[in-house]
Amino acid sequence: MSAPRRSDWLxxxxxxxxxxxxxxxLTLDPIEASLRNSLRAPGPDFPFGTDHLGRDVLARIAHGFLRDVGLSLTIIVCSLVIGIAIGMLAAELAGATDRALTFVMDLMTSLPQIVIALILAAHFGGGELALILALSLTGWVKYARIARATAFSLREREFVTAARLAGGSRLYLLRRHILPHLLPLLSGLVALQFGHNILNIAALGFLGIGVQPPAPEWGAMIAEARPYFSRAPWLAIVPGIYLFVMTMVALMLTRRSGVRQERASVDPQPAQPTR
Incomplete structure (x- = not known):
């Protein structure tokens, strides 16, 4: 059995x-502390051990998963809406508006997303809302570029021209002919950004400007484990493993959506009229 096939089931x-x-x-309490159980090694009572306050690491991992996934999906939705709106606006208005918006995209791309997000999150004062705003305001650029390029390539196609000549409004063309071809192209990017968001949320949490304690979050858990790493290495290793697995799952989803993206971009078909 070849390596790629092994990865398909592994x-x-x-x-x-x-x-x-x-x-x-998720059936356990992630907040309940017990100093009597402080820094207990993994065992039958605590499969992943406990932290310095005696909190169950498995419970904090599980509830941190829900928090990180929820934040990542929220950031994706916000970035997607902003990116599609700006990309469509640039393609529709063209001219000076397109050049100005393209300049903004180039400017945002010139710096790493995590650096801009770090500055914005610190400016907003930290916390979950600041995290969502910071990563959404830096994550829309890729969606906008794809939306802009797709709109430019489709607006001169025969079926779009025919719909425009038949009296279709801009909103109708967008809803019936542009978006149906655009959304499949973004599926791979959504999966990839999901993994990136998980890492960025953990990075900001590690720096102390993301999710605030005592709420469980993987990056914050690794930061809290630094003083105890020599005595209790599982405090940092376990959330690190979960971060790795989540990122690999996102990459797997990105790879599987690549074929569908390529087919959608090579041979787009006009949307069927509503009867």
Whole structure:
């Protein structure tokens, strides 16, 4: 069996094990502290051990998963809406507006997203809302570029021209002919950004300007484990493993959506009229 075929079942199997552990961890309390159980090693009572306050690491991992995934999906929705709106606006108005918006996109791309997000999150004062705003205001650029390029390539196609000559409004053309071809092209980017968002959320949490304690979050858990790493390495290793698995799952979804993206971009078909 070749390596690519092994990865086709190996990664889903790992993801299933992770899902089972998270499902069990969600039944536990991630906040309850007990100094009597401080820094207990993994065992039957605490499968992933406890932290310096005696909190169950498995419970914090599971509830941190829900928090990180929820934040990542929220950021994706905000970035997607902003990016599509700006990309369509640039393609529709063209001219000076397109050049100005393209300049903004180039400016945002010239710096790493995490650097801009770090500055914005610190400016907003930290917390979940600041995290969403910071990563959404830096994550829309890729969506806008794809939306702009797709709108430019489709607006001169025969079916779009025919719909325009038949009296179709701009909103109708967008809803019936542009968006149906644009959204499949963004599926791979959504999966990729999901993994990036998980890492960025953890990075900002590690720096102390993301999700604030005592709320469980993987990056913050790694930061809290630094003083105890020599005595309790599992405090940092376990959330690091979960971050790795989540990123690999996102990359797997990105790879599987690549074929559909290529087919949609090579041979777009006009949307069927509504009867």
């Amino acid at each position: 990664l889903p199997a790992i993801a299933a094990l992770v899902a089972l552990s998270i499902a069990y961890g």
